[in-house]
Amino acid sequence: MSKLILQKKISEYIIELSLNRPEKLNALTKPMWKELGVIFKKLSINKNLRCIIIRGEGGKSFSPGNDIGEFETERSNSKQSKDYGKFLHSTLAVIISCPIPTVALIEGICVGGGLEIASCCDIRICGQSSRFGVPINRLGLTMAPREMQPLINLVGKNVALEILLEGRIFNSTEALQKGLVSRIVPDNDVEKEAYETAHRIADGAPLVARWHKKFSKEISNNEKITDKINDRGYECYDTEDFNIGYKSFLNKTKPKFKNK
């Protein structure tokens, strides 16, 4: 049996995960959600890792979402779907809470559950012909609140609601305008741009990246930042990597960070 999720080392610091069901455009199944969560959880505690890329295998599709064929046996009523949801939501939660920067490499279709995974990543890079949407109003089912939250965090309530109420499939230009993707590149360059992005991240100080992810979660729009939270912003100045970083800048050399 082939693996549900492929793992590939791109560099010492970058790992790539592929949703591996290309014959079905990488439609997601319950075991795939489960496996993706298990792998992400393991990677999350790897202190050496600096970037995780996630993509669909085969180069033609990120994912069209959850496999409708499973509904009969796995999601035919609220009880079953709650059990399905448990895996789905815990996997999304693991991606969201991952301290390592994440990049969604989006080729082709990125719909439904596929779009949910991409929404939980930090950066989303897609090709010109990519297509997006959540056409579940025609399936008669809702996106659960724990799936809607990352989408709302990404594009706001109004855009999220427009996507869900209409159930329309739309192109990459509209996805960019809606804030759903970080950038669009020609179809043939998606892998190249995503890898370059991962390298840009991995070339930076890894502790800094983790701090920034952490800070972004701690900051609320309207609340005053406490001294306790703000003072974490000074810890970097006592790291070896800070010394490497600013001295490399002054010496016009490329810094080689040590993650300490």
Next chain:
Amino acid sequence: MSKLILQKKISEYIIELSLNRPEKLNALTKPMWKELGVIFKKLSINKNLRCIIIRGEGGKSFSPGNDIGEFETERSNSKQSKDYGKFLHSTLAVIISCPIPTVALIEGICVGGGLEIASCCDIRICGQSSRFGVPINRLGLTMAPREMQPLINLVGKNVALEILLEGRIFNSTEALQKGLVSRIVPDNDVEKEAYETAHRIADGAPLVARWHKKFSKEISNNEKITDKINDRGYECYDTEDFNIGYKSFLNKTKPKFKNK
């Protein structure tokens, strides 16, 4: 006397409301705000309805906002304007809390109070020559906080403030870039696109649309979703429409939802 707000049935499930004062480009008066609120309240409890479209009568203007001619008699001081505000704000609140999806069909001018109404809808479709803005800094008056909130929810505090501080009138391209409208179409296609959007919504499972509107209001950016809120996301799987929906998908037929 002609009706202040026209009602027109577009289909079994779609109703269209028109601000009916085309000789004044549909400038809003206190009785119009009142009447719009009364009608929206009635429609809101109609379980059969799947989409409400709102537009300006005459095809040339959505609305330029509140009629300045009324200021002398209806809003000449804080006491009067508070009474005026009561109607205005309760009408906006009724639109915001409407459980049925709403679409603003924007032809021509969408300014001031007109833009406030549009901001309370779920989807906003405008024509290329549409113009937007809130030029009240030159009238010497403020948008009340209850009117600002929907605008801020739609475009964020910075863009809302830019609009109010400058009081500049701007075109549809800038409105799209600011996130003020969902999409732009050629002027002659605004009605067509808004109707197609309404039909896309009405063709979806109506309970699903209502759930999605409800969920979007219950989700806060930073808070953990409770089990209680999340579990509402599984209720759909026990509906007849879910069975109709996913089986139609598998059978490649168009679902005909029953709203139950």
Next chain:
Amino acid sequence: MSKLILQKKISEYIIELSLNRPEKLNALTKPMWKELGVIFKKLSINKNLRCIIIRGEGGKSFSPGNDIGEFETERSNSKQSKDYGKFLHSTLAVIISCPIPTVALIEGICVGGGLEIASCCDIRICGQSSRFGVPINRLGLTMAPREMQPLINLVGKNVALEILLEGRIFNSTEALQKGLVSRIVPDNDVEKEAYETAHRIADGAPLVARWHKKFSKEISNNEKITDKINDRGYECYDTEDFNIGYKSFLNKTKPKFKNK
């Protein structure tokens, strides 16, 4: 010794501040942060002032951020950088809480601390060749939470994180798409457009501008607006400027507001 921050009167109601270190592209130093805060604090209580413009001296750069040359002596460890941060953060806080509308006139580079200042202004106008970013991941240091908050408020958590994780420098088109600037104009027109914007603001009723800034801070996305907050929206109707404003509108004359 030349002044760190230049002040120039543009009109009776508009003042322009320039970061004055053009030989270093206006790279910011601790004394400049301090001075900027002192000046902004003084201007903030000037009741006659209607708009503050902030720019970089020399026409070639807004600011590339904090001067790296200072790190050795002023920010070489967490203790020093905390002291530096005290000035930096209190200056940003003074700009954010300034009751007078603020416009960032952005020519050329707007990076790091420069972008932080611009993010705290109400409106940002840049030229086509302007460049943006926060490449501190290669310096091995973080943006402190009190610096991140205005950026997050402006562009959202996802975009802010993308900017920080990649540390990429990007052009004005991407800055506009990311919501980082309010508008782009040809390089030669940046001053003209910023001045016209300031005049549009200054031509409006000044109390109205201050109320709108105040309201925008009091409104939270999800909370119900209390009567107490909303009723401040009616105070304008008892001002002399309201009478001037709406009567000028009806008489088709240009209002001349008195700030009372």
